[in-house]
Amino acid sequence: MTLDFPWARCIPTLTAVLKLRGVHKSYETVKALDGVDLDVDQGEIVALLGPNGAGKSTLVSVIAGLCKPDRGEVRLNGIDIRANPGLARRQLGLSPQETGIYPILSVRDNLRFFGELAGLRKRDLERRIEEVAAAFSLRGLLDRQGRKLSGGEARRLHTAMIALQRPPLLLLDEVTAGVDVQSRKQLLDLVGSLAGRGSAVLYSTHYLHEIEALGAQRVAILLEGRVVTAGSIPDLVGAFGGSFVELRFDRRPAGLDLPAGTVNVGENVLRVPAEDSAAVTAAGLVGRLDSSGATLREIKLLQPSLESVFLSVTAGTANGGPP
């Protein structure tokens, strides 16, 4: 990885590249964002996590200037996106959830276009294309048409198109969706490298394990349009990460006395919060199953983790299951 971010050298201290304050957005009667507050600092990766419909994509759209917030403040490098949308857009690079490339153009021309839009010209542009192509393993594919790329290659190009611009803020929405394990690891490594070079990264994902693999400094959990909690993974696990016992039956159990906070997470699957250790709770539950009329098919002990944090935080919502 040989990417360099000259603007990063001009920023002497850690500063909020993205600053959101009280951001609201509604669609007709649906509140998509209900007062979102969030900062992302230079060189920091913040993972945006939330169940379906929590407002993640709306938040990304608002930051990218694709839709206007009803209320609140969105600042990119201190620039208000409403007061100066053009200058604000120049601070960010958006990699949307769905792959967006020009399929009938070559990889080189796809990269060239976004480089030209970012103001790169001639030799600088060609040099940057070569650098990014090398970093994203696209060098041998530069003259191949976009439609002839594999899913993973297209996804790498999709993300490379913004890495080429070297923006202060990278907005990455599900960048690994639909790619194989190898490409996923490669993309996550590249995102980490981009942050290491000074970009602030807001990384929206459904995959909990990616957040740890990515080395995100902070996780923000979005629920019903609000950031309900944000912090480092150890801090969140310490605060919310209880253990759970997950029980799968052959039919719905009847007459079973279950602790408060138990949720149904699938057909005949119950997730029970552990009061002390997951193993002790599991043993107690198994001893009371005889009268339920259902046969236990599987039992899982869920230790404190980002997943258990997520489950605790989202428990009781319509989308309370894992995303």
Add this chain to the structure above:
Amino acid sequence: MSLGRVAAIARQDLRILRTDLMAIVPLIVLPLVVMPFLRPAFRAAFHFGGLHNATGAEQVVPGMAVTFGFFLVMNTSSSFFREHMWRTWDRLRASAAGPAEILLGKMVTPLVEFTVQFVLLFGLAGLLMDLHVRGSWLELCAVGCAFAVFLVATGVAVTAVCRTYMQATATVTAGALVMAGFAGALVPFALLPPWAQAISPLVPSYWAMQGYKHAIFGGKPVVLPVLALLGFSLLSALVAAARFRFEDQKLGPT
């Protein structure tokens, strides 16, 4: 406003056009193919009407330029719809390019296409079909410029109004044929029924045909047709300004 970004968007559309030249077949190749078949019939019609010096090219060349010129409306509109189809529209909107830069950039390639069509149709007709411009080439170009502006502005308006590519295609195809009919582009204006002749001035294509014919036959100024075309362009621009929403999600070709 950055001319560099406008140029970048225009270059990207030109790259796409270069990769898939089928987009200009209806605009340029079809009229060149059709003209030789129709010219003898128009020459006979002119002779029957007493214009013994006419070659038929005076009708068939502007007629085909106007009829097939409407594909430029579709090409303009397609350049927006395909961004939606390829999921690049939001990326473009989130880029450094502002709304005005995107719109202007997307108008350049259709204008280049029109210029190629104009030069090839009128140039080749002058060389191969005995098209004699008795008026002024400058006036002919002025009419062409005004017509091109109208077509591109209408392309943006059609994009603004239509939600799907199919809606746009149907609108443009139907509009092109109806307007060509009223304009006297398919048959000489004098042969149209009186009711159609009465309606014709309300149709932009009529003014394009009148302007081209005035410039070709000479003797009549093209000021009025040019102004009329610019007036219709303004109407299309107003529709586009009122209805174009950058945040609208369009459905491209399926």
